[in-house]
Amino acid sequence: MEKLIIEHMLNSPGVILDPEKGKYEFSGESRPENARNFYMPVLEWLEKFAADFSKQDPSNRTIPREFQFNFEYFNSTSAKYILDIFKILSNVHSQGINIQVKWLYEADDEDMLEVGMEMSRMSKLPFEYVKIEV
Amino acid sequence: MDFEGSISFKTIERLLNKLRSTPEFQGLRKPAKKRLYGIFVESVDNIYKYTARISTDNLSKIKNPMISVKKLENAFLITAGNMVPNDDIGELRFKLDRVNQLDNEALKTLYEDVINQESGSDDKGAGLGLITMALRADKEINYSFTSLDKDYSFFEIQITINE
Numbered sequence: 001m002e003k004l005i006i007e008h009m010l011n012s013p014g015v016i017l018d019p020e021k022g023k024y025e026f027s028g029e030s031r032p033e034n035a036r037n038f039y040m041p042v043l044e045w046l047e048k049f050a051a052d053f054s055k056q057d058p059s060n061r062t063i064p065r066e067f068q069f070n071f072e073y074f075n076s077t078s079a080k081y082i083l084d085i086f087k088i089l090s091n092v093h094s095q096g097i098n099i100q101v102k103w104l105y106e107a108d109d110e111d112m113l114e115v116g117m118e119m120s121r122m123s124k125l126p127f128e129y130v131k132i133e134v
Numbered sequence: 135m136d137f138e139g140s141i142s143f144k145t146i147e148r149l150l151n152k153l154r155s156t157p158e159f160q161g162l163r164k165p166a167k168k169r170l171y172g173i174f175v176e177s178v179d180n181i182y183k184y185t186a187r188i189s190t191d192n193l194s195k196i197k198n199p200m201i202s203v204k205k206l207e208n209a210f211l212i213t214a215g216n217m218v219p220n221d222d223i224g225e226l227r228f229k230l231d232r233v234n235q236l237d238n239e240a241l242k243t244l245y246e247d248v249i250n251q252e253s254g255s256d257d258k259g260a261g262l263g264l265i266t267m268a269l270r271a272d273k274e275i276n277y278s279f280t281s282l283d284k285d286y287s288f289f290e291i292q293i294t295i296n297e
Binding site for chain 2: 080
C-alpha cells in the first residue's frame with residue numbers, strides 16, 4: 001500500500017502513514033482552515049488500510065503496528081476527525097489486527113492526557129499513555 | 135491584547151502570534167498557557183465561521199468582530215464578540231445556558247453526544263467548541279446580545295481562566 005506523508009504546517013499536523021517502514025505518526029498542531037479537506041485523505045487512507053487486511057496473508061495481522069499521536073494542540077473541529085481516525089483503528093483492532101496506539105502528552109499537560117483518555121473511551125480502543133518529560 | 139476588525143484565516147495566525155509574544159502569556163505555567171491558547175483559538179474560530187456566513191452587503195449597521203485578553207489578578211479574561219443573525223439567538227442562548235449548568239462529568243457526556251452527532255461534518259459554531267471551552271473555563275461563560283437592527287445583534291462571550 002502506498003504511503004501517505006503530509007508535512008506539518010503552522011496550523012496542520014504532520015502525518016506519516018508508511019506501512020513499508022512500519023511508521024504511523026501524527027504530530028503538531030491541528031487547526032486547519034478546513035478540517036474536512038485536511039482529514040478526508042487521511043480517513044480514506046485508513047479505510048483502505050483496514051480493508052486491505054482481508055487480501056493479505058493472515059500472519060500479517062499479528063505484526064505489531066504502532067500508531068503514535070503526538071499532538072501539541074487540536075481544536076474542536078479537528079477533534080471530530082481525530083475521533084474518526086480512532087474509530088477506524090478500533091474497528092481494525094477488533095478484527096484481531098495488532099494495532100498499538102501511543103498517546104503522547106507533556107508531563108504538565110493533564111488536559112492532553114484527559115482528552116486522550118476520552119478519545120480512547122469513546123472509540124473503545126485501548127491507548128498507551130506516554131508522558132514526555134519537559 | 136485587543137483586536138477589533140474583520141477576521142480572515144490569515145488574521146488568526148497573526149492574532150495567535152500576537153498572543154504568544156505577550157509577556158503575560160509567556161510567563162504562564164504550561165497548563166494555563168495551553169488552556170488560554172485553546173480558548174483563544176476556539177473563540178477566533180467561532181468568529182471566523184460566523185463572519186463567513188454573514189453577508190454584510192445589505193446591512194444598515196455593521197459592527198466589527200473583536201477579541202481581547204485581559205490579565206486580572208490571578209486570572210485571564212477572554213472576551214470575544216461578533217454579529218449574529220437574530221434568528222440564531224434562541225439556539226445560542228440554549229447552548230450557553232446548557233453548558234453553564236452542567237458540571238464537568240455531564241459536560242463530557244454532552245461532548246460525546248455532540249462529537250458523535252457531528253462526526254464527519256463541519257461545525258456551524260457554538261457546538262463542540264463551546265463545550266470544549268466550558269470544560270476548560272474556570273467560571274461560567276458570561277454572554278450578552280446587543281441588538282443592532284431588526285436582523286442582527288452583537289453577541290459577546292466572556293471566559294475566565296485561572297492562572
